[in-house]
Amino acid sequence: MGKTGSGPRGLAARAGGWSARHRWAAVGIWVLFVVLATVAGSAAGRVEIKDSDQLKGETTRAAKIIEAAGIENAAGESVLIQARGGTLKATDPRFRSAVDEVIEAVDATGEVTEVTSPYTTRTISKDGRSALVQFDVRGDPETAGKRIDPVLKAVSGVQDRHQELRIEEIGDASMNKTFDEAFGKDFQQAEFSAVPVAFGILLIAFGALVAALVPVLLAITAIIATMGLMGVVSHLMPMSDTANSVMLLVGLAVGVDYCLFYLRREREERAAGRDAHTAMQIAAATSGRAIVVSGVTVCVAMAGMLFTGIGEFESMGLASLIVVAVAMVGSVTVLPALLSLLGERVEKGRVPFLNRLKKGSRGSGGSESRFWRKVLGVVLKRPVISLVVAAGALAAVALPAIGMKTQELTLDQEFGDSVPIVATYQRLNEAFPGGADPARVVVKADDINAPAVKQAIADFRERAVSSGASQGPVEVITHDEQNVAFVAVPLIGGSDQDEAEKSLRILREEVRPATLGKADGVEAPITGQVAGSKDFNDQLSGSVAPVFAFVVVFAFVLMLLSFRSLTIAVTSIVLNLLSVGAAYGILTAVFQHGWGASLVGAEGVGAIVAWLPLFLFVILFGLSMDYHVFVVSRIREAKTQGRTTRDAITHGVVTTAGVVTSAAVIMVAVFAIFGTLSMQSMKQMGVGLAAAVLIDATIIRGVLLPAIMALLGDRNWYFPKWLGWLPDLTHDEPSAREAHHEPKGHDDDGHRAPVSVQSS
DSSP, X not given: XXXXXXXXXXXXXXXXXXXXXXXXXXXXXXXXXXXXXXXXXHHHOOOBOOGGGTOSSHHHHHHHHHHHHTOOOOEEEEEEEEEOSTTOOTTSHHHHHHHHHHHHHHHHTSSEEEEEOHHHHTOBOTTSSEEEEEEEESSOGGGHHHHOHHHHHHHHHHHHHOTTEEEEEEEHHHHHHHHIIIIIHHHHHHHHHHHHHHHHHHHHHHSBHHHHHHHHHHHHHHHHHHHHHHHHHTTTSOBOHHHHHHHHHHHHHHHHHHHHHHHHHHHHHHHTTOOHHHHHHHHHHTHHHHHHHHHHHHHHHXXXXXXXXXXXXXXXXXXXXXXXXXXXXXXXXXXXHHHHHHGGGGGOSBOHHHHHHHTTOOTTTHHHHHHHHHHHHHXXXXXXXXXXXXXXXXXXXXXXXXXXXXEOOOHHHHHTTSSHHHHHHHHHHXXXXXXXXXXXXXXXXXXXXXXXXXXXXXXXXXXXXXXXXXXXXXXXXXXXXXXXXXXXXXOTTTTOHHHHHHHHHXXXXXIHHHTGGGSTTOBOOEXXXXXXXHHHHHHXXXXXXXXXXXXXXXXXXXXXXXXXXXXHHHXXXXXXXXXXXXXXXXXXXXXXXXXXXXXXXXXXXXXXXXXXXXXXXXXXXHHHHHHHHHHHHHXXXXXXXXXXXXXXXXXXHHHXXXXXXXXXXXXXXXXXXXXXXXXHHHHHHHHHHHHHHHHIIIIIIIIIHHHXXXXXXXXXXXXXXXXXXSOOGGGGSOOHHHHTOOOSEEOTTSOEEOSOOOOO
């Protein structure tokens, strides 16, 4: 352990010691950093992610052609005019009259362009009972949803005059407006409610207002600083709105947890009779070190998302990495300064009822420690049975994941019948399979009007229908100045993703090579919703192995260096994989098989959203290390103090039970909020994260970890001599005099402490 009495030597201990001595300077530097990051972000502005930044397949090539040509993708809208029943057809005068009124009404708003009649574009269903009036919304497509209201009102007016028909609008702008109104506020409320929920749990955990406020304020300032840094970084890697939400979730979770670990250890040492300086020194050298090890491990896990090559994932990974790094730095620098400034005032604002509950609790133990002491008594008495039962239970929970089916959720799967526009989407797809969002061929040529090119496009249109990939009509829009043409191809299969992908494959592998592929100098990538979904899934599937390998290998190496134990590194990885597998199993059982789906409002989904498994793996692997590092650090600390392995396990788990329970409850509560949202993808994310954290903090850390370590005994600390060349990061641990000496009285395990407190 190094020289006795050498004082704090590790990075976290040195940072904490400096901050405690220069507390106003530390607080001032932190405030200045948050302000400068915010100002820099505002000045730099934020670069939003573009379609061309998302993937590396055909959809990206198509997006780059469109961007290079300077063509703005207008928000497209359609009005479905459909006979409600009887024999009314599109050829009927009353039907024609309604079509004409729709065209006139939407055109009169001044908000649309390129209005087309179904009698011109032949967008009339096979049974003759449905027709589509199509048009584009003027202006920026990103803000079209905010300007579509007059058009919706105009269409509604025509509906009022023609009750024998169903007249409904659907498209990019109208769907964005509907979803923003239905779920935008819902999502914001979930984000905002996460903070008071975390504060409420901390108030219960600490029983004092000031102590509960400190972690929340530090987490919020870390999030604010990260938002500013994201603006600056977005000029190198564009960011997305999803990255913001994920950053907030991760930042709040780890920011509060890191402060919680530090604050509880400082309070524990003071409750054990140490003076303020010594308590802070020990907290910095122990919990501070665990925070650094955990933070670096979580950052490495988040960095795994950068290997996907998917813009959305890369932005989420980078944003999460930044907020974890900022929260980690804040926890080991400004937090010691704040605690030094507050002193005994950290206990201000005590809640009488909660304090009565906590009377007699010592350190971080209290009632939670007594509970886990009983659990550990059983586990350590029968470690083999405990290991078999717990591991068997988790394996059974994980078993459904073997048949996990992932896909991009369709509109009706994502939102169910919670918004009327979903029914419109379904009716449109029944009447016009693939018509709601057709495949689009972006044709780029040296001369788009060259005879050979025009003939190739004509051949493609004809063959797309004759090949069985489309029922038509196949529409062509030419941009002469840019030498670009757009060919819209409604795919057979419509909202059936598997069938639609078969049609797409025919277009890409058969129709295009036989037509456009024969024209010299022609590039013709195929994009659209179906193509984008397929390219996304293909790229995601290809990135799973490298991401898994990167995260697992680097986490293994970090644990190996931080604990100087091959056994600890291996068991850490195995236990984390087991908790992730259990989360996958729960997701598959609930959302795919529908077991207990009604409890979370997830009936009829039948699949897991495609991006979630990889996202969950990265997030959960990082967050699981959060608890694992903290608990194992405490066990190793007790072991280096001279305790037996079994006593060290008991001491480590019991003394961290309170803080791990509090941290887990906060995470579960925050994630569970997102599990209450109506969007199935958000619901799946919330349920998956909450379930995994709950399993991790209870079965994994309370049963499996102590059972395995008890069985391994001294082999837990096995480190082969041939690995002796590796850097030794255990120098960050507290010295014997800092962490081992207990005040006269009783230690956390109720034993008599033989040595007096080290003087400050």
